[in-house]
Amino acid sequence: MAEPAARHILVCDDDVVQRELLHEMLKRLGYSCDMAVNGREAMKRLRQDRYDLLITDIFMAEMDGIELARELRGLKPDLPVIAVTGGYGGVLKPYAHFMTVMGARAVLRKPFTRDELAGALSRALEGPVQAEDSGKDPA
Structure with a gap:
């Protein structure tokens, strides 16, 4: 597996505080990253630049x-994805499951720690698709 500094990540989240938090966590873990405020902006960036992983709300x-x-599967089907969410009570499980079906290699529930993020990044970047949950009860 390549060193973190060699990895470029796209973060897509509509919450400015969450984007800044993820940016700082990724920076401290040694990754470079770009930010997108929604899926449309993320798709534009994904068409223009090369990324090693996508983190999306x-x-x-x-x-x-x-x-x-869904759109990413048509454009870059092998790009690893980590989904993050604060969820909406009991509706999180079906959406988290759907994200794993769509190819997310991990689903993290906000708030998550830098160590949880590091573990998800390691799993997502090193091998075959294997969806993992952060272990927190999403309900």
Whole structure:
């Protein structure tokens, strides 16, 4: 597996605080990253630049993470995806499951720690698709 600094990640989240938090976590873990505020902007960036991984929120305006994952499968089917969400109570499990069906290699529930993010990144970047949950009860 390549060193983190050699990895370029696209973060897609409509919450500015969450984007800044992810940017800082990724920076401290040694990754470079770009930011997108919704799925449409993420698709534009994905068409223009090369990324090693996409981290996307599931629930967003304009184009949510599920729509983004669906479009991504047609554009870059091998790009690893990590889904993140604060969820909406009991509805999280079906959406998290759908993201794994769409190819997400991990689903993390906000708030998550830098160590949880590091573990998800390691799993997502090193091998075959194997969806993992952060272990937190999403309900």
